[in-house]
Amino acid sequence: MKKLFISAIAILGVLLSANAQDALIVNTQGREHVSLNGTWHYIVDPYDTGFYDYRFKERPEKDAGAYWNNSEPKGPTQWTEHGYKAPYNIQVPGDWNSQDHQFLYYEGTVWYQRNFDRPSAAVGKDVYLYFGAVNYEAHVYLNGKKLGMHKGGFTAFNFKIPKELLKDKDNFLVVRVDNRRHADEIPTVNTDWWNYGGITRDVELVMVPEHFIQQYNLQLDPSQDIVAAKKKGKYKLSGWAKMNAPAAGAKVSVEIPELKLKKEFAIQGDSVAFNFEANKIGLWSPESPKLYQVKFALGNESVSEKIGFRKIEVSGKKIILNGSQVFLRGISIHEEIPQQIRRAHSVKDANQLLGWAKELNCNMVRLAHYPHSENMTRVADSLGLMVWSEIPVYWTIEFGNPEVLVKAKKQLTEMVTRDRNRASIIIWSVGNETPVSPTRTTFMSTLAKMAKKLDGSRLVSAALEVGYNEGVNHVDDPLGEYTDIVALNEYLGWYRGTPADCRTAKWSVAYDKPFFISETGAEGNFGFHADKTARFSEEYQEWFYQEQIKMFENQFPDSYSGISPWILADFRSPKRNNPTYQEGWNTKGLISKDGQKKKAFYAMQAYYKKIVDKEKAANNKQ
Template structure:
């Protein structure tokens, strides 16, 4: 009887395994894939009718009223209350809000549907379904069978497609997308950005062998010393490979053709540690973003990537890139194309945003307040732009909830897993403007420790808030004990006082670490001009930046290591409802929603040009 119970338990686990998310397959660009981007059909479902029956119970798998099932009417007496037909079509990738006015403020469920034919595959190959991101909750069905679900609006996920449900043609793929906000999710109910819904990033089929490299990490050994001005002939590289299953007595070949390097590693197990030496390596940097073709082969399967090798570290109160102190001339940005009022999702979009940042003389970008699409770090790699990327642990989440912490940990793991081989990413951030308490600090410090375990080769931070005491701006948040750099959001002259308050401001920091201004800024409606004292005029914003820069130059601590003002371009936010100046837009952008540069853009550009010239003289 005991054996029978064990058998039944294993059977039940197997039945539900298909609905569990598989570990992430990284670097889909270097694999055999078939794009499922394009035109999909949709049904708007604000009452979740396709998911629940009239007793509000989740529908059975074979329920004809379930929207994951294809409505097939075989006689005139049969009927249905759903179908996927023209003109209800929508583009993937893309948010739904920008594609039709009916979606403008919509938060709820939308069902997506398209067909696909099974690609040509060898007998020993398998098929995975990959999503770059779906905001926020996704339930995925194929040919009437649920193959998985995922929560988190900004990180990728994938599912192995069971071969027994695949058809040669017309595979019926349905995705229920739900972007409703909830108090126990990440982010929570209260944010200051637009809750764009939809399948917002690429969808792909991935063809893999039965055994393949699922994830990997390859970078300079973080324990290797790099001294400024000292040329090294040899560098130590280390890393690891993770396989989708246990591999027995196989060999992995690693090639870096440009370095004339080829090494073979024997493997027995589900992972493999790598360590080797290379000669004449050009380190990746902001002025020379050198990328090397890296090929990893197991059996007849080769995985290709382009990787830059560099070292980022903290030396006392300095941030060091490849052994040289670097000042981060940054700017923050949202994943948004303002002139189109939509989510950014393509390589072309990434190039536009980074072009603006480089016009500013920035060498660093803060990707706020969530992981951006995968084109962003890849384009940054090619341009030599440094990145801060973070998870949406934002403002008022439930820091006392174990379940909420687990959701934050999952999103942190997914973010790091996807981008750990991108040289441009130098800072993982675990949150923004979280209110100080013992419970919150325990929550946040746990995430900092997790990030360091997942990737010890980068810096970890979080955007903190300033404290005020006896006329002094204090940097004393207890979370600063755990982070590698102390990052602060300050708006002296916008939310507090006028810009000339910067002239007498006093700053103190208790931490002997690099001090970074992760946000500062003021609102201005593009094209609105008045005296500098007039709020929302371009002149006020210009005045604000001039006073801030003078404060940075003359009144800031010696450990000042950089800044990323808020923000590159105006972005949509339902919180911003002044009918004269905001109209549903956060106007702190240095570029307006039509793509025009405001006066303050040029103030910051000139400051960054000065800093750039100082850096070049040192180099």
């Protein structure tokens, strides 16, 4: 365990040291912080005039024409060609596409600006500026000075504010946001979802002492026999903490008040490893999502949050949770509120989306195709929903480009770093539907192995595609050698054939591993009723799932370990342009863009209820 801990910290340090940002501060909610959410001002800048001069060179820091500088004129003769004021207002967090019709299809640069005063709690503290996510490229400036930049539209980042830069009043904060797609970025230019731009998640000022615990992890020790531990009622807990700077000689305490546990550990350098025993822990599961308040302290400062303890593993063709086989009754979700055609971000949004999943009788959700808001994973913790979390290595990434691999590694690290204390997350996914080639397999297997090094306590997977040859559906992607489960996206009956073809389909699986259907689905328009053979009707979508379920149960009786249909709710996609049935929407949702449940929703709900009843009956016999 100690070797694993050192390896993870080493990887984290190497990646973050190469970027103009500070190592991520985890759990800002459990620290002293002030929200900078609310009304900001904006400038739409499609020509990047605020960033480049007329020779298209980056403007010098004090250039009056640079949009990171305050343009308020000090007299009638002062020249200026930019400014921030009403009515050019925009709400943070939130995407810009949904806030004004002029942004509907906009991809490019938008400058965000707001003023803030130094919080009273910041006196004597270090202050960090924290962003939950900005899509895609963010350049951050404070009082005319650049704090740094970040790429990646779905992961958190922060910058330390120099003490001499922070003023008591009217600090002038500017963020240049650019959501343009590029071939050498993650994701690449070609996706099947809406490219919402903007500061899409929370912005906060985080106040911490000069020396503080920056990151930490506590969990059931992955090496223990969980069945034996349950019988004895004694569990091993292990983990680590990383300080923001070396603090040799100091101690970190770990306290779980409900268990009447408090332990101290000496720091070596900037890190410390934990190993201790606990009695009679209530294990986290979908049926009983037990969370414990855990407090980590260094000196007089502490950070606490609710953490659940559970063990997820694979045994042959079975997925095992806390020593018992589990079937993943899943659903795939995009981070979108369809009724308002916007990016989801709040606790209320998370409760809507995950509440729908619970109503469907799910015990698991696939958060596609990127890390979702921290609100989603925290609410999943509390509701008892297992989570598949994924980075947007999607379709046609430049797999032969070493710089793209570095970007993918960085996003993987940021995803794991933020959410490694979420009991709900059982799977780290390194990508979706990537085309098979030796170069791609090297790229993807590198990510899979890195995910294991960063966090060996969870399963690692990727959504693979099916190969068709001589009438047989082959599941033989070489990436499957590196994943813990074989996860497959397949659409037999929608993009190929009809649902009736599921009855005669032949399958071949190359791996002796749990078999999980990470995607399957058909489009269906709410309110369009017809014979089941009519595509885009609710009846066709319902028929599709009925035939798919029979096929999985018949073809994979030993290894079929779960399914996450595509998708919970209709979502916007610029690739879907059927003028009658789509009009820019992917309508594979079990719930319509107006929040109405389709016939397929009730079909899957009944199927999952049947599985729940079967599991309960089996448990009662034990």
